[in-house]
Amino acid sequence: MFEPLRQSLKTGVVTTRYPDAPPEVSSRARGRPEIDWANWKDARPAAGICPTGAIEVSDADGVRTGTLDLGKCVFCGLCAEVDGAIRMTNQCELAARSAAELRQTARYQLKNDGTHDRLIEPPDRTRTEGESLSALGQSIKERAARMFGRSLHIREVDAGSCNGCEVEIVGLNSPIYDVERFGVHFVASPRHADMLLVTGPVTRNMELALKKAYDAMPEPRLVVAAGACGCSGGIFGRNYATVGSVDRVVPVDVYIPGCPPNPHALLHGILLAMGRLT
Amino acid sequence: MNLVPGLQTVLDELTRRFGAQIETAHAPQPNELYVHTNVGLASALCSAFYKKYKGRLAGVFAEDARANHDTFFVYYLYALDELHGFVLVRVPVPADKPELPALTNAVHAANWQEREIQDLFGIKLLGHPNPRRCALHDDWPEVHPLRKDFDLRTQLPPFEGERHKFREVEGEGVFQVPVGPIHAGVIEPGHFLFSVAGEPVLYLQLRMFYVHKGIEKLFESLPIPHCVRLAESVSGDSSFAHATAFCHAVERAAGVNAPPRARALRTICLELERLYNHVADVGAICTDVAFVTAHMHAMRLKERVLRLNEELTGNRLLRGMACPGGVRFDFEAEQLRALSGLVDSFEDEFSELVELIRSHSGTRDRLETTGVLKPEVARDLGVVGVAGRASGFNHDLRRDFPHDYYDQVDFSVPVFTEGDVQRRMVVRREEIFQSLSIIRQVLDKPPAGPVRAEVGDVPPDRVALGYVEGWRGEIFHWIHTAPGNRLARCKIKDPSLQNWPALSEAILGNIIPDFPVVNKSFNLSYSGTDR
Secondary structure (H helix, E strand, O other): OOHHHHHHHHHOOOOOOOOOOOOOOOOOOOOOEEEOHHHOOOOHHHHHHOOOOOEEEEEEOOEEEEEEEOOOOOOOOHHHHHOOOEEEOOOOOOOEOOOHHHEEEEEEEEOOOOOEEEEEEOOOOOHHHHHHHOHHHHHHHHHHHHHHOOOEEEEEEEOOOOOHHHHHHHHOOOOOOOHHHHOEEEOOOHHHOOEEEEEOOEEOOOHHHHHHHHHOOOOOOEEEEEHHHHHHOOOOOOEOOEEEOHHHOOOOOEEEOOOOOOHHHHHHHHHHHHOOOO | OOOOHHHHHHHHHHHHHHHHHOOEEEEEEOOEEEEEOOHHHHHHHHHHHHHHHOOEEEEEEEEEEHHHHOEEEEEEEEEEHHHOEEEEEEEEEEOOOOEEEOOOOOOHHHHHHHHHHHHHHOOEEEOOOOOOOOOOOOOOOOOOOOOOOOOOOOOOOOOOOOOOOOOOOOOOOEEEEEEOOOOOOOOOOOEEEEEEEOOEEEEEEEEOOOOOOOHHHHHOOOOHHHHHHHHHOOOHHHHHHHHHHHHHHHHHHHOOOOOHHHHHHHHHHHHHHHHHHHHHHHHHHHHHOOOHHHHHHHHHHHHHHHHHHHHHHOOOOOOOOEEOOEEOOOOOHHHHHHHHHHHHHHHHHHHHHHHHHHOOHHHHHHHOOOOOOOHHHHHHHOOOHHHHHHOOOOOOHHHHOOOOOHHHOOOOOOOOOOOOHHHHHHHHHHHHHHHHHHHHHHHHOOOOOOOEOOOOOOOOOOEEEEEEEOOOOEEEEEEEEEOOOEEEEEEEEOHHHHHHHHHHHHOOOOEHHHHHHHHHHHOOOHHHHHO
């Protein structure tokens, strides 16, 4: 009878101090890819090797447009292997309030040999600045913090995921991440929930179930799309069996990139939606 | 043909017995024999493999070959465990009359797979005991997505919600309890319909394929290097096992061998995947009988493995590590030290957890004799992996068909015959200790050299079977290559597809409140099943 108690005392507290301390990720972890926009000479090899189209390139009228979409990225790091201007960082706190914020686009003057040269237009803003500068963002944040900041109930819906996201979401309830210290609970019914945490490219067979879960929630409600598939359809995209990103079916408040997002990234996104991040 | 001795005997006997009915036989690999024959011989061959060679049907799948041969082909994959060989029987199904006698009446293990062929290829099954829709839900229009003339990007009208007509179970006091597709916990979607009289379950019907994502069709649209990333997303908790099975297939098709160090690192990663899943399952089984303390310790141990995965491969679920020809990243001395340290401390802490669970008599009380899957039922349904081994089905690809570095290490395969939740947990417990031992053995004598062989473009029109014993059970990826480093077909066989029907059997006579723990003790993948 005393054995469980003895082992718990022996183990002590194992909970991370995040978000008061930085995320505990390995220096080798593959997080946000960083492009040296000013010195990017040829976007084609990276775009060609990217399995999900997270790096895209299009040419028109002597101008090349290069795009990096974190919502599509599966963080495999193949682009960094073929392109010296791209480096994988270990940053995992990538959640944003809109899909557009996850995209960075730059324009270049196209050269005859197919490479590109002079940066005509750099990426318009860095994501986090965009978030904090926006007055709208500020008011949403305050409202969310007032309503959900101290207690939030989450209903998780797997609308087509490969189960990778679920492996990490389950980790939020582990003693390491202990999401309940923020007043966040996972609940069994959408009727008890303030937030729907949705994963997967929404499949044709889950579309109706997802809509019904959303309709069953009391107002006000939040929706968070987790993982590359939830943000953009990911490697599956849209096909005969999938509808694609979560926001094609229900309105999404926060997008959490990752394949899968680790528990720190998930916490970051959930806290962002709650209006608890400064 | 350069066949393993057992398969050569099989081929000689089949030729003697069936003569000209065996059209051709070829073996691209010593343990992979293809026999081309006619539909009429399929069931005779099946009974020969079962009765004479103690084989088992490990997979049934189809291929649309109308462009070149004017037929569909159906393949029956037999694993002859004792002879260490695979036999693939190929039969043609005419394009103008796509009909096929069902094998399910003889081999129950074929049930879902045959219905899947009927849905996805439009090949009608003759004499199937339950020919209703399986892979495509009832409201789907009359389409056959894996036919070549069906476009991957076809947009179908939205789900109308026409309900599946479940079998009716009637009688005084009989109730139906529908559950899902969205479940109460953080798990994947599927629909369970319980028929109960009082508390005991009389009948359980499963409705899967809610997360069907068109993955096999998608494989046909991508260049092979991109397919590796897709293979990682077939079943998220088996990312590395699926990707490695796919890479094996590509290597066999290309005639490339992964260098020894690559095979050693793959073995380490496969065992790490087994570790984090098994320890999480041991904990989750405890939580389903309300012993949450054990679960919390298990979650803590799982997190340590995930963090080590990240330290070794850059990703917590080992994604991005697999590639045809070997692995993408070598482990440096410092990483190997971290791995070695984890193995030691994990063993100590897991042993304490085992003692904690053992000392809790209430847990054992709930787990023993709960959710029994009888050995004869398991054999009939072809149950594989952890669930099979807990029900007396003694096979493991790591031992019987050693891939990667498994022929260089010693390990035992735990097998029990009771088939209850307790034994499925004990199989996991024992396999965790074996995994730690396997990793230690690899670390003791790590081979030197490169971690990747150049594969280049894979020649067209080659067939190859890739296989891996994942933590859940055996995983197969069968490919047929096409020009331009692409695939004409990729068949994925996750162990879950084989094991789901066994859950319906194991729950009979148990009470619904025990269903979560019985289900968790199987812990099958919905995504791997539905694809």
